Amino acid sequence: MNSILRCLAVSAMWWLLLVGSAAAQSNAIRGRILDEQGSPVPNARVALQGRDVSVRLTTVSSANGEYAFENVAGREYLIEAEAPGFARTTRRVTPGEAADITLKVEGIADVVVVTAAGAPQTVDEVSKAITVIDRQEILDRNEFALYEVLRTAPGIQILNNGGPGAFTQLRTRGLRPDATAILYDGLRFRDASTTQGDATSFMSNLNFVDFGRVEFLRGSGSSLYGTNAVGGVVNIVSNPGGGPTTGSLQLEGGGLGLFRGRFQLQGGLAGDRFTYSFATTHLNVTRGVNGWTPTRSTGVQGTLRYDFTPNISLTGRVNASDDFVALQISPTTAGIPAANFPTVGVIPARFLPADQVRRLIAGVPSSQIIWGDTTIIPNRQDPDNRRSSDFAMGAVIFNHTINPTVGYRVAWQRVHTARVFQNGPGGFGFQPVTSNFLNYVGDIDTVDARVNWQPARWFTFTAGYEFEHEAYFDRQDNRLPDPQRRVNVQTNISQNAHAGYFQAQFRLLEDRLQLSLSGRTQGFRLNRPTFVATGTTSAYANVQLKAPPTAYTGDISASYFVPTTRTKLRAHVGNAYRAPALYERFGGGFFNNPRTGLVNFTPYGDPFLAPDRYNSFDAGVDQYFFRDRLQIGITGFYTRVVQITAFDSSGVLNPATDPYGRSSGYINGSGGISRGVEVSFNARPTTTLTLNGSYTHTSAGTDRDVSVRGFFRIFGVAEHTFTFVANQALGKRVNINFDLAAYSRTYASLFAVNRSRAFEVPGYVKADVMGSYTLPVGNDRTLRFYGQVENMFNRRYFTGNGWLAPGVVGRGGVAFQF
Structure with missing residues (x-):
C-alpha cells in the first residue's frame, strides 16, 4: 500500500509539472493605496500572497501611495494592505489589472487566513469556523x-x-487534549515521547516569541493536517519580517516574582528580496502560586526567506525553548474524614481553606486539622519534584510557481523534544526512597511535497505526499542503592508513516459559492522496539509485526456569500483521526521482582491499535452589519467519537487470552458525543474602540462509564463559557485593554473512600486589565510604559481536579520600539 501511495504521489507531481510546462508568464501587479477620500496613503505595508502559498512578497507604498510587484507568474493573488489608523484590507487581484486599494478608517480588519484550506483565502471565502x-x-x-x-x-x-x-491542556469542543493539532506555519508540532503523542506536554512552554498571528480552526482538519486535527487546529504563523529594519526591547516584572524580557528584530534587504525576523524571550517566575512553583523559560524563534525570483523562494525557520518548573503534589482526598463524602451521587468540591493547607505543609497532624466540610485538599508543595524540558524544531521550505497553472512546495521539518523528571523523598503522601530519574526523548522528521494546479481561476487542485519518521526513547532509573531493587532501563521505539492527500477547491457564481473537497490516507510501518534491561524479555519480542490499520479521511465544506445583505452561510462535514502514539503501541512499565532481584516488564501497549476515529458536522452563519463595523457568527457543531484509544483496567483484558499477557493497557474503546453551539462577535464601533467576545455551550459525554461508575459526562469540560475583550485607544498615546473569561462548573474524578468518584468543581470568572502610554523619543522610536492586573477581582478559584490558580497579580514594564 505504501509503495502504491509513493508511486501515485510521484506520478501526480510529474504529470502536473508536464501539464504546466509551458513557459512562465511574467507580469506585474501595480496599484495605489488610497483613503476613502481618494488621497494617497504613504508607507502602507502591502503583502502579496499566491493562492498556493508559494509566493509571499512585501513592499511599502511610496509617498504618492504607489506600490508594485514585478515579474509574478501566478494566475491570481491576494493583496493585504494595512497602515496605522486604518482597518486592514484584502482583495483578489490578477497580474496586469489595476489594483488600487482603498483603506477604510472604520470597520473590522479583513485578513488573509491560511489554516482553513491550507492556502491563502480572504475571510469571505472561508467555509469553516x-x-x-x-x-x-x-x-x-x-x-x-x-x-x-x-x-x-x-x-x-x-x-x-x-x-x-504548570501543566496545561487545551480542549476544543469538549474533546480530549490530543484532539487539537498544533502547527507552526502549517507543519505539525507534537511530542513523540508523550503518552498520546500530541503537543500537550509542551503546551505550558509555547510562549509568545515572534508570532505573526494565531489562527484557530474549529472542526475536523485531518484531511489537510493529518493526525490530531480532530476537534480543531491551532496554526502559529511566524512573523515574516520584511520592510525597513525595526525592532523592540521589552522588560517586565511583577507579582509571583515574575521577570520577562523580550528582544525582537526584523527587516529586509535588497528590496525585500531577503527578509528576516528574529526574537528571543526569557521568563523567570521565582515564586509562583503561593511561592511553590518557580519556573523558567528561554525561547527563540526566527525566520529567514530568500526570493531567488518573485516566483522561487527558500524559507528557513527555527523555534527552540529551554524550560524548568517545580512540580506540586496533585490535589487529593487522602486524610479527609470519610464522613465528609456522601455515599452516592456527585460530590461537591469543597477545598480546604488556605490557612489549613499551610498548617498541613507545616507538619500539623491530620487529626488537628479543621476539616469542616472539605472534600478536596488542593495542590501542595513538593520540595524536590521538578521537570526540565526543551524542544527544538527547524524547517526548510522551498516554493516555486512555475507558471500561471502549476506551482509546487517541498518542506522538511524536524522536531526534537526532551523531558527530564526528578522526584525525591521530600513532600507528602507516597514519595520515592531516593531521588529518581525519568528521561523522555522524541524525534519527528517530516517531509511534505505538494503540487498545486490551477487550470482556471475558479478551480484549484492540490495533491501531496507526506513521509514521517518518529522515534521514542525513555530511560527510567529509580537510583536505589540496593542492586536487587534497582531499576535502570531504556526503551527505543520508532515507526514510519506514509500519507497521500488531495484537495479540490471551487469558486463559483462570481466567487459567492465556495466548495472544498479533500481526502487523505495514511499508512504505518512499525519497527521492532528495543529494551535494555536486566533479566527481562519484552512481550513484543516475538510478535509478528505487520502494518496497523490505515487511516482514511474525507472532508467537504461549502459557503455561500450574499453580498447584498453581507451574509455568509457555511457548512462543513468530515471525519478525522488520531494515530496511536508509540507508547500506546509498545509502552510498558518496568518493576523490580524482590524475590529474584530481576526486572519484570509489564506491557501496556498494543502494536496494532487502529487510529482514533471521529465524525463531525458543523454549520453556521456570519452576518455583517453597519458597513462591516459589526460581525456576528453562530455555529452549531456535532462530533461523534466513533472509536478512541483508552487505558482500560476494568477487567476487559484477560492475561490468559490477550496476546501480550496484559491485565490492563491500551485498547480501541468506545467513544461518545460532543455537541453544542458557538456564538461570537467582532465590532469596531469607532475608529479607536474594538470589541470581541464569545459564548460557547458544550454538551460532551461518553458511551461508557470508564472512569466513574454511573457517570458519563466528560471531566474538565465546562458546559458554558463566555469571553469578552475590549480595546480602547485614547488619542495616539494611551491604550486600555480589558479581557474576561468565565467558565461554568466542571467535573473531576478523584479517588475517595476506596473508589473513584465524580466531584463537581465550581466555575469561575477571571478578568484582566492592561494600560499603556506611548512616548515618542525620536524619528520612528517610542517608549511604551505599561501596567497590567490579572485576576483583578482577586477571585480564589480552582481548575481541573483542584489546582489553585493565581490570585490578583500585578505586572509592569517598558518596551522600546526602534
Whole structure:
C-alpha cells in the first residue's frame, strides 16, 4: 500500500509539472493605496500572497501611495494592505489589472487566513469556523503564553494546573487534549515521547516569541493536517519580517516574582528580496502560586526567506525553548474524614481553606486539622519534584510557481523534544526512597511535497505526499542503592508513516459559492522496539509485526456569500483521526521482582491499535452589519467519537487470552458525543474602540462509564463559557485593554473512600486589565510604559481536579520600539 501511495504521489507531481510546462508568464501587479477620500496613503505595508502559498512578497507604498510587484507568474493573488489608523484590507487581484486599494478608517480588519484550506483565502471565502488573533491584539493584551492567547477564542477551554509553567491542556469542543493539532506555519508540532503523542506536554512552554498571528480552526482538519486535527487546529504563523529594519526591547516584572524580557528584530534587504525576523524571550517566575512553583523559560524563534525570483523562494525557520518548573503534589482526598463524602451521587468540591493547607505543609497532624466540610485538599508543595524540558524544531521550505497553472512546495521539518523528571523523598503522601530519574526523548522528521494546479481561476487542485519518521526513547532509573531493587532501563521505539492527500477547491457564481473537497490516507510501518534491561524479555519480542490499520479521511465544506445583505452561510462535514502514539503501541512499565532481584516488564501497549476515529458536522452563519463595523457568527457543531484509544483496567483484558499477557493497557474503546453551539462577535464601533467576545455551550459525554461508575459526562469540560475583550485607544498615546473569561462548573474524578468518584468543581470568572502610554523619543522610536492586573477581582478559584490558580497579580514594564 505504501509503495502504491509513493508511486501515485510521484506520478501526480510529474504529470502536473508536464501539464504546466509551458513557459512562465511574467507580469506585474501595480496599484495605489488610497483613503476613502481618494488621497494617497504613504508607507502602507502591502503583502502579496499566491493562492498556493508559494509566493509571499512585501513592499511599502511610496509617498504618492504607489506600490508594485514585478515579474509574478501566478494566475491570481491576494493583496493585504494595512497602515496605522486604518482597518486592514484584502482583495483578489490578477497580474496586469489595476489594483488600487482603498483603506477604510472604520470597520473590522479583513485578513488573509491560511489554516482553513491550507492556502491563502480572504475571510469571505472561508467555509469553516475560524478565529484569527493578530499580533497587535497579542501585544495589546500583553500575553506571553499561547494558551493565554487562545483563552478568549470560542469553542476552546483551557485547563492550567497552577499558573505560569504548570501543566496545561487545551480542549476544543469538549474533546480530549490530543484532539487539537498544533502547527507552526502549517507543519505539525507534537511530542513523540508523550503518552498520546500530541503537543500537550509542551503546551505550558509555547510562549509568545515572534508570532505573526494565531489562527484557530474549529472542526475536523485531518484531511489537510493529518493526525490530531480532530476537534480543531491551532496554526502559529511566524512573523515574516520584511520592510525597513525595526525592532523592540521589552522588560517586565511583577507579582509571583515574575521577570520577562523580550528582544525582537526584523527587516529586509535588497528590496525585500531577503527578509528576516528574529526574537528571543526569557521568563523567570521565582515564586509562583503561593511561592511553590518557580519556573523558567528561554525561547527563540526566527525566520529567514530568500526570493531567488518573485516566483522561487527558500524559507528557513527555527523555534527552540529551554524550560524548568517545580512540580506540586496533585490535589487529593487522602486524610479527609470519610464522613465528609456522601455515599452516592456527585460530590461537591469543597477545598480546604488556605490557612489549613499551610498548617498541613507545616507538619500539623491530620487529626488537628479543621476539616469542616472539605472534600478536596488542593495542590501542595513538593520540595524536590521538578521537570526540565526543551524542544527544538527547524524547517526548510522551498516554493516555486512555475507558471500561471502549476506551482509546487517541498518542506522538511524536524522536531526534537526532551523531558527530564526528578522526584525525591521530600513532600507528602507516597514519595520515592531516593531521588529518581525519568528521561523522555522524541524525534519527528517530516517531509511534505505538494503540487498545486490551477487550470482556471475558479478551480484549484492540490495533491501531496507526506513521509514521517518518529522515534521514542525513555530511560527510567529509580537510583536505589540496593542492586536487587534497582531499576535502570531504556526503551527505543520508532515507526514510519506514509500519507497521500488531495484537495479540490471551487469558486463559483462570481466567487459567492465556495466548495472544498479533500481526502487523505495514511499508512504505518512499525519497527521492532528495543529494551535494555536486566533479566527481562519484552512481550513484543516475538510478535509478528505487520502494518496497523490505515487511516482514511474525507472532508467537504461549502459557503455561500450574499453580498447584498453581507451574509455568509457555511457548512462543513468530515471525519478525522488520531494515530496511536508509540507508547500506546509498545509502552510498558518496568518493576523490580524482590524475590529474584530481576526486572519484570509489564506491557501496556498494543502494536496494532487502529487510529482514533471521529465524525463531525458543523454549520453556521456570519452576518455583517453597519458597513462591516459589526460581525456576528453562530455555529452549531456535532462530533461523534466513533472509536478512541483508552487505558482500560476494568477487567476487559484477560492475561490468559490477550496476546501480550496484559491485565490492563491500551485498547480501541468506545467513544461518545460532543455537541453544542458557538456564538461570537467582532465590532469596531469607532475608529479607536474594538470589541470581541464569545459564548460557547458544550454538551460532551461518553458511551461508557470508564472512569466513574454511573457517570458519563466528560471531566474538565465546562458546559458554558463566555469571553469578552475590549480595546480602547485614547488619542495616539494611551491604550486600555480589558479581557474576561468565565467558565461554568466542571467535573473531576478523584479517588475517595476506596473508589473513584465524580466531584463537581465550581466555575469561575477571571478578568484582566492592561494600560499603556506611548512616548515618542525620536524619528520612528517610542517608549511604551505599561501596567497590567490579572485576576483583578482577586477571585480564589480552582481548575481541573483542584489546582489553585493565581490570585490578583500585578505586572509592569517598558518596551522600546526602534
